[in-house]
Amino acid sequence: MQDAPVQIDLGSVETLIGNLQFTFVVSPEGDAHLQLYASDPSSAGKAGVSLMLDAGGYERLKAIIRDADGVIDRMISEGRIKRMVLPY
Secondary structure, eight states, X not given: OOOOOEEEEEEEEEOSSOEXXXXXXXXXXXXXXXXXXXXXXXXXXXXXXXXXEOHXXXXXXXXXXXXXXXXXXXXXXXXXXXXXXXXX
């Protein structure tokens, strides 16, 4: 019987319109990926979506977050936005 992968819960981002759950997964062979599970908490009938990010996908996700931080900071400093809020 093969060993089960190691799964480390990294936490989640929960909002009224969706949830993202992050898990770091390491196979018995030592291969690893970041697993993201997106779900809609407003409907138990809707299926969630699971994504697996390899090293390249993880680096791209970090770049997107850095870019978003830059846009938010710039727009706040320009007085174009006050803060981040839900769209409704």
